[in-house]
Amino acid sequence: MKPRPRTTPSPTRRRTSAPSARRRMLLVVGVLSLASLGLVARAFDLQVVRKEFYQNQGDARFLREVPIAVSRGTIFDRNGEPLAVSTPVVSIWANPSEVLNSEDKLPALAKAIGMDADALKQYLMQRSEREFVYLKRQMSPDAAQVVLDLGVPGVNGQREFRRFYPSGPVTSHVLGFTNIDDHGQEGLELAFDDWLAGKPGAKRVIRDRMGHVVEDVELVRAPQPGRDITLSIDRRIQFLAYNELKNTIEQSDADSGSMVILDVHTGEVLAMVNWPTYNPNALRGSNPSSRRNRAMTDVVEPGSTIKPFVMAAALSSGKYTPTGPLIDTGNGHFYYISHDIRDTHAYGMLSPTGILAKSSNIGAAKVAMTLDTGLMYDTYRAFGFGNSTNSGFPGEASGYLKPGKSWGMLEKAILAYGYGLNVTPLQLANGYATIADSGVMHLPTFVKGSDNEAKQIVDPKIANELVQMMESVTQPGGTAAPWAWIANYGVAGKTGTAHKASAGGYSKNNYSAAFAGIVPASNPRMAAVVVIDNPKKGSYYGALVSGPVFAKVMDGALRLMDVPPDNIGRWYVGGPLQGQNGLTSNKQPTVEQVDDAPIEGATP
Incomplete structure (x- = not known):
């Protein structure tokens, strides 16, 4: 077999391989060109066509609108002393998923915020789908900084404000309190919440993946701080009243x-x-019943403190003057429609002034029975009984006064010594203040200098006569002497001791002890009411229990308000014992009348 002769490539084969290389080159260039066009198209789509969508997606991850906390307005007393202030605090918040990624730091974090480490872990795991949860609200700035200095990923601080009350329990019932979000919940904090709260602002910021603010983008809404308010409350007098009431x-x-x-x-x-x-400042330890402002929300049957208003109707009728006609109170018992209306002593013949001085139930009842029912009812209503005082305080009670057209004669007699109606201490104080201001009634207000409504409801002459008549109550021989005396000041007032209502009638052993008064008697500046509920040690009489509270507090209040004395050397303990308005006093002051209960058989 002959070997094949070696051949050389023909020129034709070399020419056919060259176009194949160019095609590959063109293919590569084409692919690269298409890829470039694709990238350009994608960039165009991202930067132009769907720019807003992707920008929003990015913002959703890094751009946040955060609130700008504002300080709540300060509450001042009438002399400019702060009663409620807002202090800066820091609330610690976290992104649960980020914190859980640093599980080794949970024990230190839990200790810093006062939680158990396992409880904190469980808390975060239950909320792992969220991006924002509070870990600890309203920490002091120093304590919050300790938490932040731990450097736990996803843990951040938010500036807020917390309410602080310098006078603590002394002013608590008037001021009320705010919740953790700084909104008023009770008292004047609630009544003036819109005024005090202000409006938080808002701004957009960029946060990094750790949650830290790296840039302020824009101010969305400017913050409006709360406005301050100056109350009519005098903190010094408030403290005096608080201290004496508490001790008693x-x-x-x-x-x-x-x-x-x-x-x-x-x-x-x-x-x-x-x-x-x-x-x-420490609500968690308080009992809900202790947070009730009893002077506004609780009602009592006023007992003998209502008698000056019966006398207002009597003087208005034209049938009576302060000195007459005399009323026969007999031997201390007056039987009317099978009901025994009683006095503690046999006072015999008493003038209208004497009825107040001796607190005679029989005298008050007999006077009321001679009056037109409509006049007596209208007088009670005019002095505000059965109506809210419209002070604006949240939860204020209106009290109760039965419509006059339904009064029977016995009911009218009972209403004359303070049963069958109920009032709040504020209503009663406002009634006495109306008598003191020559018969002009002002709407009670907690704001200093407010232009509140005032109206004349009784003739000034009658009102001034009533003040003089009530002054006999605190003079020797009256039921409040010497317990309501104030050195160098004349006091006009009225005592009241009433059985408390109970299931099926009136309690034999539970009493409400009250004293209502006006000072100074010759030129009244202040009116006050003290009500002590169910005293169980010592005396239960209004004169002996509430009278001294009135005297001690008002003695200090008169001096704090720079009210000049009007009774220097006129009387004092151990001094002159001759009363005014024809009353002859004995050397040993008589104990006031305990008001008879209105239901037969319910009294002791």
Whole structure:
């Protein structure tokens, strides 16, 4: 077999391989060109066509609108002393998923915010789908910085404000308190919430993946801080009233008590205190019943403190003057429609002034029975009984007064010594303030200098006569002497001791002890009411329990308000014992009348 001869490539084969290389080159160039066009198209789509969509998606991850906290307005007393202020605090918040990624730091974080580490982990895991949860609200800035210095990923701080009350329990019932979001919940914090709260602002910021703000983008809404308010409350008088009321309730083992002091010429509330009370700076330890402003929300049957208003109707009728005609109160018992209306002593013949001085139930009842029912009812209504005072305080009670057209004769007699109706301590104080200001009634107000409504409801001459008549109550021989005396000042007032209502009638052993008064008697500036509920130690009489509270508090209030004395050397303990208005006093002051209960058989 012959070997094949070696051949060389023909020129034709070399020419056919060259176009194949060019095609590959063209293919590569084409592919690269198409890829470039695709990238350009994609870039165009991202930057132009769907720019807004992707920008929003990016913003959703890094752009946030955050609130700008504002300070709540400060509440001042009438002398410019702060009663409620807002202090800056920091609330710690977190992104749960980010914090859980650093599980090794959870024990330190839990300790810093005062939680158990396992409880914190469970709390975060239950909320892992969220991007924002609070870990600890309203920490002090120093304590919050300790948490932030741990550097736990996803943990951040938010500036807020917390309310602080410098006077604590002394002013708690008037001021109320705010919740954790700084909104008023009770008292004047609630009544003036729109005024005090202000409006938080808002801004857009860019946060990094750790949640830290890296740039402020724009101001969305400017913050509007809350506005300040100046109250009519005098913190010094408030403290005096609080201290005396507290001491008396503790010493007498009473259930509760209230005191209200008004400026008679303006209706401004100078002090309003209750016991028991609470500390608004530590709400968790308070009992809900202790947070009730009893001077506004609780009602009592006023007992003998209502008698000056019966006398207002009597003087208005034209049938009576302060000195006559005389009323025969007999031997201390007056039987009417099978009901025994009683006095503690046989007072015999008494003038209208004497009826107040001796607190005669029989005298008040007999006077009322001679009056037109419509006149007596209208007089009670005019002085505000059965109606809210419209002070604007949240939850204020209206009290109760039965319509006059339904009064029977016995019912009218009982209403004359303070049963069958109920009032709040503020209503009663406002009634006495109206008498003190020559018969002009002012709407009670908690705001200093407010232009509140005033109207004449009784003739000035009658109102001034009533003040003089009530002054006999605190003079020797009257039921409040010497317990309501104030050195160098004349006091006009009225005592009241009433059986408390209970299931099926009236309790034999539970009493409400009250004193309502006006000072100074010759030129009234302030009116006050003290109500002690169910004193169980010592005396239960209004004169002996509430009278001294009135005297001690008003003694200090008169001096704090720079009210000049009007009774220097006129009387004092151990001094002259001859009363005014024809009343002859004995050397040993008589104990006031305990008001007979209105239901036969319910009294002791």
